[in-house]
Structure formats: C-alpha cells, structure tokens
Amino acid sequence: MNHVTLIFIGLFVTFVGSWTGMVVAPQIQLGRQVPTGQMQPAERPPVEGDPGDIYPLARVGQAEQGHQIYRKEGCYYCHSQQVGVTQADLRWTQDGRFSVHRDYLFDQPALFGTQRLAPDLSNVGVRLPDAKWQMMHLYSPQALVEKSSMPPYRDLFERRKVDVKFGPSSKALDFSEEQRKALRLAPDEEVVPKKQATELVAYLLSLKQNVNLFEAPMYAPKTNGVAGVTNTVEAASPEAKK
Amino acid sequence: MPALSSNPTSAIPAAESAPSSGGDAAGRIALLLLTIKGLGWFVLAGLLQVLASVKMHGPLFLADFPAFSYGRLQPAATTALVYGFLTQIGLAVGLWILTRLSRSKLALAPVVIFATVLWNLAVFVGIIGILCGANTGFPWLEMPRQILAVLTLLSVVFTLSGLITISFREERELYPAAWFIVGALFSLPWVLGTATWTLLFQTVRGAVQLSVNGWFIHAFTWLWLGFLAIGALLYVVARVSRTELYSRSSAVFAFWLFAIIAGWGGLMASAPLPRWIVSVSGTANLILLVPIALIVHTLWKTSAPEAADKSEAAALRFSRLSIQSLAAYGLLSLAFYAPAKNAVLGLTLFQPGLMNVFFTGVVTLALFAGLNLMLPELLGNKERGVIKGSTLFLLLLGLAFTTLPLILGGMKQAVLWADLSKSSAEVSRGLNGFIGPATLGYIILFVASVLILVQLLGSIKTACMEFFGSKTAPASKR
Amino acid sequence: MSDSKTNSEVQQSREPKVGHIPTPLWAVTLLGLFAFVGISRLVDSGGAFDPNVYGSYQDFAKVEIAHPPANIPPELIKGKQVFGKNCAACHQASGQGLAPLFPPLAGSDWVNADGHARIIRIVLNGLQGPIKVSGKDYNNNMVPWKDSLKDDEIANVLSYVRNTWGNKGSLVTPEEVKAIRAKEAGKSEQWTAADLLAIPLK
Numbered sequence: 001m002n003h004v005t006l007i008f009i010g011l012f013v014t015f016v017g018s019w020t021g022m023v024v025a026p027q028i029q030l031g032r033q034v035p036t037g038q039m040q041p042a043e044r045p046p047v048e049g050d051p052g053d054i055y056p057l058a059r060v061g062q063a064e065q066g067h068q069i070y071r072k073e074g075c076y077y078c079h080s081q082q083v084g085v086t087q088a089d090l091r092w093t094q095d096g097r098f099s100v101h102r103d104y105l106f107d108q109p110a111l112f113g114t115q116r117l118a119p120d121l122s123n124v125g126v127r128l129p130d131a132k133w134q135m136m137h138l139y140s141p142q143a144l145v146e147k148s149s150m151p152p153y154r155d156l157f158e159r160r161k162v163d164v165k166f167g168p169s170s171k172a173l174d175f176s177e178e179q180r181k182a183l184r185l186a187p188d189e190e191v192v193p194k195k196q197a198t199e200l201v202a203y204l205l206s207l208k209q210n211v212n213l214f215e216a217p218m219y220a221p222k223t224n225g226v227a228g229v230t231n232t233v234e235a236a237s238p239e240a241k242k
Numbered sequence: 243m244p245a246l247s248s249n250p251t252s253a254i255p256a257a258e259s260a261p262s263s264g265g266d267a268a269g270r271i272a273l274l275l276l277t278i279k280g281l282g283w284f285v286l287a288g289l290l291q292v293l294a295s296v297k298m299h300g301p302l303f304l305a306d307f308p309a310f311s312y313g314r315l316q317p318a319a320t321t322a323l324v325y326g327f328l329t330q331i332g333l334a335v336g337l338w339i340l341t342r343l344s345r346s347k348l349a350l351a352p353v354v355i356f357a358t359v360l361w362n363l364a365v366f367v368g369i370i371g372i373l374c375g376a377n378t379g380f381p382w383l384e385m386p387r388q389i390l391a392v393l394t395l396l397s398v399v400f401t402l403s404g405l406i407t408i409s410f411r412e413e414r415e416l417y418p419a420a421w422f423i424v425g426a427l428f429s430l431p432w433v434l435g436t437a438t439w440t441l442l443f444q445t446v447r448g449a450v451q452l453s454v455n456g457w458f459i460h461a462f463t464w465l466w467l468g469f470l471a472i473g474a475l476l477y478v479v480a481r482v483s484r485t486e487l488y489s490r491s492s493a494v495f496a497f498w499l500f501a502i503i504a505g506w507g508g509l510m511a512s513a514p515l516p517r518w519i520v521s522v523s524g525t526a527n528l529i530l531l532v533p534i535a536l537i538v539h540t541l542w543k544t545s546a547p548e549a550a551d552k553s554e555a556a557a558l559r560f561s562r563l564s565i566q567s568l569a570a571y572g573l574l575s576l577a578f579y580a581p582a583k584n585a586v587l588g589l590t591l592f593q594p595g596l597m598n599v600f601f602t603g604v605v606t607l608a609l610f611a612g613l614n615l616m617l618p619e620l621l622g623n624k625e626r627g628v629i630k631g632s633t634l635f636l637l638l639l640g641l642a643f644t645t646l647p648l649i650l651g652g653m654k655q656a657v658l659w660a661d662l663s664k665s666s667a668e669v670s671r672g673l674n675g676f677i678g679p680a681t682l683g684y685i686i687l688f689v690a691s692v693l694i695l696v697q698l699l700g701s702i703k704t705a706c707m708e709f710f711g712s713k714t715a716p717a718s719k720r
Numbered sequence: 721m722s723d724s725k726t727n728s729e730v731q732q733s734r735e736p737k738v739g740h741i742p743t744p745l746w747a748v749t750l751l752g753l754f755a756f757v758g759i760s761r762l763v764d765s766g767g768a769f770d771p772n773v774y775g776s777y778q779d780f781a782k783v784e785i786a787h788p789p790a791n792i793p794p795e796l797i798k799g800k801q802v803f804g805k806n807c808a809a810c811h812q813a814s815g816q817g818l819a820p821l822f823p824p825l826a827g828s829d830w831v832n833a834d835g836h837a838r839i840i841r842i843v844l845n846g847l848q849g850p851i852k853v854s855g856k857d858y859n860n861n862m863v864p865w866k867d868s869l870k871d872d873e874i875a876n877v878l879s880y881v882r883n884t885w886g887n888k889g890s891l892v893t894p895e896e897v898k899a900i901r902a903k904e905a906g907k908s909e910q911w912t913a914a915d916l917l918a919i920p921l922k
Contacts, residue, residue: 002414003414003415003416003421004405004408004409004416004424007421007424007425007428008428010498010501011425011428011429011432011465011501012428014498014501014502014505015429015432015433015461015501015505017502017505018457018461018502018504018505018506019436019457019505021505021506021522022453022454022456022457022505022506022509022519022522022523023436023440023446023450023453023454023457025519026449026450026453026515026516026519027446027450029516029771030447030448030449030450030516030771031446031447031450071377071378071379072375072376072377073308073311073313073314073375074311074312074313074314074316074317074377075313076313076379077312077313077316077317078312078313080589082452082512082513082514082589083514084511084512084513084514084586084588084775085512085775085776086512086586086660087660087662088586088656088659088660088662089512090662091659091662091666098514098774098775098776099514100449100514100774100775101448101449101450101514101515101516101771102448103448103449103514104447104448104449104451104514105447105448107448107451108445108447109378109379109380109441109451110448110449110451110452111379112449112451112452112513112514113589114381114589114593115589115590115591115593115594116589116590116655116659117298117591117670117673118666118670119666141301142301142302145667146667147667147670147671148301148667148670149298149299149301149670149674150301151297151301151302151305151311151312152301152302152305153308153311154305154306155306155308214772214783215771215772215773215774215783216774216775342735343735345735417735417736417737417738418738419736476736477736480736480737481734481735481736484734485736486736486737486738486739487736487737487738487739488739488741489739489740489741489742489743489744490738490739490740491740491741491742491743492741492743492744492747493738495743495747499751514774515774516767516770516771516772516773516774517765517766517767517773517774517775517777518762518766518767518768518769518770518773521761521762521765521766521767522762522766524758524761525758525759525761525762526758528754528757528758529751529754529755529758531750531754532747532750532751532754535747535750536743536744536747539744539747
C-alpha cells in the first residue's frame, strides 16, 4: 500500500479512537445530565439530600453576565474552579466536597482554570459572601490583602466627585480612612461600581458547590476543623485587616 | 516584509538553486514568508510574555489599561507563540523537508503564500480580539470561534500542498521524517476543526468541556507540534551526521505508538471528571514514555558528536539539545501527571515550566535546526541565514531561566498549598523568588528572538543586494 | 557555475537514508510493562467506567457505602433492580402499565391490598383471563415467575412495587413467599381473577 494512504487511514483510525474515548464516551455518559428540570431522576440512585433534578440552579441574569466578564478578563488564568481530593484541596471547601461534572452544567464555557496562582473560587460564594468586601477587593486588592499579587480592576468602577446636591451615592465603596489615604481618594471623591462590577460580584457570590450530591457527598463535619478555614477567615473579614 | 523577500528569490539564476529543493521562485517565497512571519510572531509572543510575566509580581504595572491585564496578556502570548510562531516555522521547515525528500518543488506554492497571508491576518485579529476581551475561555483555543474556523480551513491548504509535494517522490518508501511531517499535516485540520466544533459551535456541557479541551491540547501538542519537531530532527540529525538513520523500524513503531496514545493523555489526576476518564488518561501518559524513549534512542544513536561540515555545526548542536529536552520533557511530564495523595503538581507553576521545556527546548530548537539547513539553501549561500551558536547560548540561557525556577517553584507551591496553616497571601509571596528569574528568562528569550529576526532580515537583504548586483553588473559577481 | 552544480549534486546525494536495525527489545518490553501496569491500575481503580465514581472512590459500591440511603430500605433498592429487569417491559418503569393491555401497579387496588397472599401468588404462577384493576377491565396473560425468580427477589420486587409511585404498604418478606411457594407447589397453571378472589388476603 502507498505509505501516505497508510498514514492517512492509520491516523484516521487512531484519531477516531481517542476521539471516541475522550470526547464521545464522556458525552454519552455525562451528557444526559442536563440542567434543572430536564433531568431524569431514574438515572441516578436515590440518595437522601441529593437535590435530584434541581441542582444546579440556573444563574440569575446578572450573575450570568458576570460569568462572561470573568471569562473576558481571564480571571481563570490565576483562579481555578475545581476542587480535587487532596489535602491541599480542603482549603477551598467549607463543609465541602470535591467538584464533579454536575457542578458545571450551566457554565458555558466552564472556566476550570489552568493555574492556581491565587485561591480557588469554586466556593467563594460560601467562603466570602460579603458583597461589599468583594467590591472593594476588586477595586484595590492591595488595600484589603497586604501585598496581594492580584491586579486591581479599576476599570469596572467609576471614580468621581460626590454629587453636591444628592450627597454620596448609596453604592459608593465604603473604604476606611487609611484605605482612602492609601488610594489617594480626596474627601469629596467616591468610587462607585459600574454595571460590570456589580455583575461580576453577583457571579462570584453565586459560586457555591455546597450541595450534597450522590457522586460527591459533603465531607463529614469532623474535617471542617482541618479545612483551612483560617485562611478564608483571615481574608474574609475586613475587620481582621483593620 | 513580503516585498523584501520576494525580490531576491523571484529571479535567482536557475543554476544557483539546488534542483532538488523547493527552489522555484514561488516555493522560496512561500517558505521564506512563513519563516519571516513566524519569527516576527516569536518576537511579539516574547514581548507579550515578558509583559504578562512582569504583571505577575507587579500587579500595579499598567493597571489602568484593561487590555494589558494578566488574564488577557497570558492567553495572547500563548496564542502568538503556538499559532503564530511554532505553527508557521513548523510549516516552513516541514514543507521544505518534504520538498527535499521528494526532490520536487513545493506544490501549490502561490496558494500557500495566499494562505500564509490570511493565516497571519487571522491570528492577528484573533490576538487583538483576546486583548479586547473576546477570549473564548478554552485554553489554547482562546481566539474567537470564527477565527478558529478560518484557521482550520487554511490549514487544509497547507496539508494539501504537503501531500501533493510528497506524492511527486520517486521512491515508494517514505523516509521516517516524512511519516511524522505528513502525519502532522493530516492531524492539524482534524484536531483543530473537531475541537473548535465541539467546544465552540456544537457545544458540550459541564465537565465534558474539560475532557475535550484536554484531548485537544494533548493531541495538538504531540500530533502537530511534536510530530513536526520529531520530523525535523529525524531529517536534520541524519543529514548533518552524514549517516543513515539508526533504525527505521524504531521510528515507524514510535510513530504509530504516538498516533494511538497521544490523544488519550493529558488530563490532570485532579480533574473533576469521573475516575475512569482520569485513569485512562494516566495510563496513556505512562505508555507515552515508550515512543518518546524510542525516538530519543534512535536520534541519539544516529547523531554524530561533531558535524562534518563546520557550517552545519550549529544545526547539530540545536538538534542534540532538542533531543535532550525531549527526554527531559518525558520524565517531567510523568511527574506532572502522576496521581498523588497530598500535594499535586497540577495547577501549579510546574505546568508553565513543563510547557516551556516543550515549546522552547523541544520544538523551537528542533525547528531552528531545520531552519539552519533550509535558509542557506533558499538564500543561495551556505553561510547565509544560519542561526549562530552565540544565539543558541542566549536561547539556552532563556530556556534554563524559564524552566528550572518554574519547575522548582511549582513543587514548592504544591507543598505550600497543602500546608493548611499557610494563608493564600503567604503562598503567593512564597513564589515571588521563582517568578523573578522566569521573567528574566522571558526577557532573554525576547532578546534572542529579536536578534534572530534581525539576522535573518539582514541575510535576506544581503542576498537581495548580491542578486541585484549580479544582475546590473554581472562581472562584479565574484 | 560548475562549482555550484557539483555542490547541488552533492546535496542531492546527501538526503538521508534509513538503517535497518530492528526495534530494540527493551522498547517492546517497556511497552508491555507499562501497558500492564497502566491497565491493571485502570482495572483496579478505574471505577469500572461508571460515571458516578469520582475522586477518591475506587468503585461504585464504595460510593454507595458513602451514602447510606437513610430512608430507603435496602430491599427497595434491590427490588428496583429486579423490577427494571423483569417487570418494567409491561408494567413500565413508571408503574402506570399500558392501558388497555397491561394493568397499572401505581395506585392499584390489588397491589395496595392489606395482605400479601394474592400478589405473591400472581407473581409465582402468573395470571390469565379478565381482571378488574382500579375499576378498569383488563384481559391478558402474565407469565409465571416461580422458576426464574428466587424467594427474596420476589419479596424485594413486591416490596418495591408496594412502596413506589405513591403506593404505601408493608414490606413482603422472603419467608411469606417461601410459605406460599410450598403451599402451591402442586399448582402448575396460571391463576384467574376469580380463583384469587376466593383466597383470603391474609
């Protein structure tokens, strides 16, 4: 046989092989797990606490917009969204569990991340549920976490003079005096989140993998003490910083 | 740039060009165009990578320009490197080797020129898209999906050109280098097209996206970039050593093992996928060591310690370092993908370090070895266009700085994350000592890329002037 | 001119050739070894290709152990398997049957009756002829299961049927099935509705 033809046919067969194994088979097995309301409960053994066909819940529109901003800004080049089973992974879950296929059903695209240069965000909505803290952290990470290597996303905020007539905006970020000084904010200046910042924070707060699933049960409560809560608390409370 | 390259090549006297090469005018322009554009992307990718790397320890640098945030620079740099630099240089060297082995000219050369121009335009638009926030969210497929579709179509042109070229050969039996290059040319449109289709057009859901993306990256790594590098090495090493290839059967056996295994590997042990998928991938990663070892063995046995011809010394040195990098890559990737109970290397700095071993150490050095034989022939003088040993030193320095600190840093990072008493800010601070040298390494690579591009443009200019000199005043030629 | 010509001739003859040393034995051995190690690892801990086995679990059984299904007796889980294999073809996975051929089990007055005497007999020997289920008439033929299903399988599947799709009833024990099987050992033909109604429920 002509060698080129042989290479063509051989490569085609091997290509179809790996394609079947790594793409088609997972899709056949997992593809039937479809979003809320369309899942067949009979597909999975009944388990107490498994929310069956109502997990995960679809994101509200604002959080879905935020998901797209997360993608645009490439947040996933530093922050992963996948919790494994090692000791190190306990850090990213609170009363948690490891991540499974079902957690990502609504993510299009699912942003698993390629690096963990910064904390994993799979459960950031559980670990750091304070929207105000999230806003301030996005505007100036260094003001809240000392020597943070996260870049500030000032672009998502508007820095402006306080309106003389109406006074400060109710949405303005609530920085302390020291923080204002460090950010060189004049007394008559305020920082107000744009639409994108609000959406991004809504998305971050929607990230919760804290539902007991059949294939991934929540860890028994005794692991909670180990679970790196120290780390999250330190970052979570603005008070601890002050 | 195209104008520069077209002048000297279009009318070099027939006797000057080796009859067996891709030596007609259109073929030369096509190969030179791919080379120049590819090296141009090398410079640009280096620049983007330097900026991204600086941002890792200086988050406030360029903070008010959203297009230059780390999350946009990093994918832009990778895309420029993979689709701009490695792919185009790989195409130039691969197609040229096919013309040599078939002793015919490059088929469809005008179409290849046209496709190259479009390819560069598409990659350029794609990278602007990434910087503007049109990132698709899938590693290595970050360019907007329309661009990826265009690239898939264009890749078919290169494949056809290569196939027609090799079909003009006189001997029926293919030299193993041609196996790998033809295999690579077949793989590119398939791998790129199906992954783009499954992830961005007919989208799959949930963690299956991770499986598809992993499949794509691993297949693209081995069946495209890896095959091109191995093809170039098989050709260059045997030719420069003036000897026959140590073992044909080893090379062909390794080819089939790569083809069968490569698509299955590449998923990290910690991926949120059912256990069997991850286990299958782990098994594939282990078996992949066999073809790597076979190829390294065959090439090493073939390679002479010193080049017979002084002008080819650099090519041999590039090749031998590339072979060593390939062996190192095999062993390091085994450590990377190994399942572990406590600290895992996946998602750490180990990964960019490992990719740098492959990109710079294996592929770039192998392709530069190929360029060192190709450019003198295309430019009509055996000293001309050769990438010098001094540049090799810079490349090696850059390689060392962009791999060793990241690999060590990745190990430290895995240990630090597993220590639950450390806060995440402490972990990040613990890595600064490793990221600094890597930045230095990227700067060195950037300088090397500029030097190489300037040297090449200079050589082309000389060839150009020589030609015009000979045309206007034939007597002054020698 | 002549220089460059010879040069190119030399170049042409310089295209590399291949040597014919066979693939070294160590490579084949290594391949066999790696394939063996890799595939045995896959068999040991690959989760038997089950999509529900993730992370640290070795196989599906370990996943199930991690979730003791608190409210659901194990009989029902086993009974569901039996039902899926043998009964769902006619009575449907939903237990709704297929009117007018196959009577429903969900909400059926026969299934939800207090005693187990009649339903055990139906499964053991089968049923033929007209029957009224939940007020509707059916006339078909159900095959006997006494040869293909064991006592505990019949008990489990009946327990499952009596406690699924809104049905609520006591569990059927293998002992009950055993007793009735012994009692009716001589009967080879299928039951009719009239015969069954003559038998007391308990």
